[in-house]
Amino acid sequence: MSLLEDRYRRVLRLLPASYRAEREEEMVCAFMEGSAGLTDADDPRPRWPEIASVAALSLRVRLGGAGAAPRFLAWGRAVRLAAVLGLLFHATMSCAWFLEAVRGSLSTGRPAVPGEVWSEQWLSGTAQILGYLLWIAVFGTLVRGHPRTAKILALLALVSFYGPLAQDGPGTGDAVVYGLLFAVPVLALVAGFHRDAPPPRRSRWTAALPVLAGVPLHVLLSALGSLGMSRTVDWHLWSWLWPWLSSSGTACLAFLVASAICLGRRPRAPGGRDPALPLALAVLSVPVILARVAFLTVDAVDPATRVMAAVNIGQLVAVLLCGLVLTRVAARALPAPPMPPALPAQPRVPDVPPSSPSG
Structure with missing residues (x-):
């Protein structure tokens, strides 16, 4: 075996064993034909595009479609x-x-003066609003069966979020960790909806879910925000409520509700052994935990802040426990790994008794 062939076989170890058992020889032959003329004296190595193609193939195989x-x-x-x-x-x-941004701009009610039209604050606000619309468009195009368009829009939405952070310099670590709430679903979108995966095709009502849920959520958050500004509100109650109203707190609440529904109806569901939903929620528990860690405070000085820190810790513990339970449930329901095809049995040669010496 030549040095280059040995290195190609090492790269192919990225693929599952069952896939290598069927295709390894064919792939090695194809790679070797494309590298004709190289000898061990040239210290040949697989090219980076070849390594990237094998890694992408490994991801497509492990996240298989129909x-x-x-x-x-x-x-x-x-x-x-x-x-x-x-x-x-x-x-x-x-x-x-x-x-909320539209309501804030309407409540201001004054036209911008010529010097403010292209101000940094105006541009930042406009980019933020466009980012909101991009996330809505990403979900709509995805569930309507256009994953490629959804990937492009999602990358643009990520740029609209991480772009300002790159200009702020140091001190943005918490915001970057919080941004994993956005980055992890986008990574799942890019990795999961590959060319071999069946595209999602859902009704228009599914695409309208963000609006149907976002409007009452905006009304609720606005009402609670107005209540928090009131002087008559009890700070004890508000300290328990406030950690759930931020975006990471809302993500924590949504995750806990989804986990409770998944684990509660799983024993009674006809397809209760399907690991897809608990495994998906276990994956999403990671960015939710990191987002809450980014806002964890341990130096609380007043009673209200100490209560909110305690609620935050309780949220972390609850999400962590749910993630562990979901991981165990999904692991028990996952099918066994595919086994490589068995080698054909070699024909057995019958034993021939030794001939006895002639007397």
Whole structure:
């Protein structure tokens, strides 16, 4: 075996063993034909595009679509469901934030003077509003069966979020960690909806879910915000309520409700052994935990802040426990890994007794 062939076989170890057993020799031959003329004296190595293509193929196989092995099919469905659920949350929150931005601009009610039209504050506000609309469009195009368009819009939405952070310099670590709430569903979208995966095709009512849920959410958050500004509100009650009203707190609440529904109806559901939903929620628990850690305070000085810190810790513990339970439930329901095809049995040569010496 030449040095280059050995290195190609090492790269192919990225693929599952069951896939390598069927295609490894064919792929090695194809790679070697494309590298004709190289000898061991040239210290040949696989090219980076070849390594990237093998890594992308490994991801597509492990997150399989229709016709894939049951375990890979379950992982693919889970990652795609995590993308849909995560993007649904962001689209719903973006709808509420968009309505709040429109309400704020209408309440101001004064036209911008010529010097303020292209001001930094105006441009930042406009980019933020466009980011809200992008998240809504990402979910709508995805559930309507256009994952490629959804990927482009999602990357633009991420740029609208992380772009200002890159200009702020140091001190943005908490915001970057919080941004994982946005980044993880986008990564699931890019990885799960590959060319071998079946595109989602849902009704228009599903695409309208962010608006149907975002409008009442905006009304509720606005009412609670007005209540918090009132002098008659009890600070004890508000200290318990406030940690749930931020975007990460709302994500924590949505995750806990979804987990309770998943675990509560799982024993009674006909397809109760399907690991896709608990596995998807277990994946989403990671950014939710990190987002709440980013806002954790341990130096509270007044009673109200100490209560909010205690609620935050309780949220972290609850999400962590739910994530562990969901992971265990999904692991028990996952099909076994596919086994490589067995080698054909070699024909057995019958034993021939030794001939006895002639007398």
